[in-house]
Structures are given as structure tokens and as C-alpha cells.
Amino acid sequence: MAAKRKRKRRLSKRKRAKRRRIAAVLATLIAGLVWAWIGSNMRALTGLAGAGPPRRGDAVRVVSWNLANFRGHASGHDLTRMREVIEALDPDVIAVQEIKDPEALAALLPGWELRLSAKGGRGHQLLGVAWRPERVELLDSAEHPELSIGGRVRPALSAYLRARDGGPDFWLVIVHLKAMPDSVEVRRKQWPKLVDIAADTQTRDGDLIVVGDFNTTGPPGGGRRGPAIEQLELSEALAPAGLRRLTNATGCTAYYDGRRRDAWKEPSEIDLVWVRELDESLDVDAQVHSGTHCASERCGDFRSTEAYPLHDYESVSDHCPVVVDLRRTDDD
Structure with a gap:
């Protein structure tokens, strides 16, 4: 009789599988509720909230950001969102590319000091550096037309900066090299000129950061x-030039239409950071991080359409802000 009751209590294989499925669904629902409760805080702590990595200590933060033909028009750029991202990143210095309207940039960054290139190639895309004067001072700057290949593309812009209250002083060189795979030969001509610019800065200070859009798309058919x-x-x-590249911990810096040419956007890594010396401000294995949609999408493909846009990509910039943090120390 006991053995018979035991056989009745034993569930069939089908019922056991059904219970496992129900348990899995319940676990997924519970995990979703927990993430909804604490997810916003976790995303903010990990830099996945769509802005970028949180500041750590009193580091000097430098951000490079291609603003995608920035004119300051609300129809092309969500200015409120851009201010939100900048506030969340809390940079001391911003190196910008593709500025069409300098006055609009000044309006976006009230209280900041600005220095922009006079030229911007055939597309009139200016480069610039913005800094918070209460945190950083500009000691010198120069425009480098030799990188523009006779005016066809953008020049380089260099700025010699010093963080206040015991921070590092360093050269910052901003570039936006020729775009598209079929222009790889133009970029190859620009590289040695960038080496010469880096050599010129070394006569005053060996500490150097080179940032910007290098457009490293590879050759046609690559x-x-x-x-x-x-x-x-x-x-x-x-x-x-003694430059070493800092790897990007996020894994990408921009998105584009991709090879399929449909609503799916694919990641790329074309906004690079190179450094020379700065030994006391950067570890040997120091990395940079990307913000906005590169962080929130974890550099995976995503779908963005007119009906269902991914907002940071469509209304801010296809490029993401790239962040490098320097330890606050006098490294001379």
C-alpha cells in the first residue's frame, strides 16, 4: 500500500517539465521586477545609463566628442539631452569635432572657455577645445593647417592645458582625419604630419594626448x-612620436548604417585616444570609456527607425563621447 501511494505522488515527466517552465518564467519575472527597482542605480554606477562612466575622485577628465555637424538647431540636436550628458560626464575639458556654428557651441556650454579652429576643410567642420576656467587654464594653442592637405580636409588644433590646484599640464591635439574607406591614402598622408605636430609639442612638454575622429574604417574591400x-x-x-594607444573598455565609439543598409546600426571604433608620457597621471594599462548609446547598447547592434528611434543616436550624435581620466598630480 505504501509503495502504491508513493507511485501516485510521483509526477510524470511532462508535469515535471511544465513545473520547470513555470519556475523559469517566475524567475524571469522576479528578475525583471528587481531590475526595474534597482536597475537605474546599477546602470548609473556602471556607466550604462546612457551617459558614461562616473567620475572617480578628483581626476582630471578629458572628453572627445564628434558632435555630428553641430549647428545648435533643436531640429537636429536634442540640446537638453546634450546638456544632460555633459552634466553627467562632468568633464574638465571637451575636445569637439564637426562644429558648424561656434556661437551655438558657446550657448551649449555657458561658463566654459572655447578655442576653435579657423578652418574646417571643404565641409566647414571646425574642431575645438572647451574647458572649465575654474578647473583648467589654457597656456597656449595653435592651429595646424598642414594636416588639411591643402585645405581639403580639417586641420589639427593643439592646446596646452594645465589643471588648477596641483593637476597635470599637458598638450591636447585634436584631429578629424579624412573619412570613408576610399580616402585611406589621404589618411596615410596625414599620419606623418601628425607625427611632426607631436614632435613640435615635445619641445615644450612631453606630456601629450591626441584625440579625435581618426576614421579608421579600413581600405575599400577590407x-x-x-x-x-x-x-x-x-x-x-x-x-x-612615442605615442601609444589607450584601449577602449567599452569596445566602440560610434555607429553607422552598416553593411546591410537597413534599420540595424552597427558599431565601429574610429574615435581614438593616443598618449605620450603622462606616466604619473596614467597607468600602463589605462583605458578609455565611451558613453551614450555605445554604453547603453554595450556596443551591440541595435535597430533604430523613424517610428522607433534610439534617441541618443538619432538626436544627439552618431558618435559617442570618449572619456579619459588623468590622476591629479604634477607630473613634471
């Missing part, structure tokens, strides 16, 4: 390995 091949070639070209 396929998925094309960008990596060009980045390796670029590393070799910049080596004589």
Missing part, C-alpha cells in the same frame, strides 16, 4: 578586418 588592419598600420606610423 571587410570586417579592415578597421583593425588600418589601426595597426596607424600604430606603426605614430610610433616614432
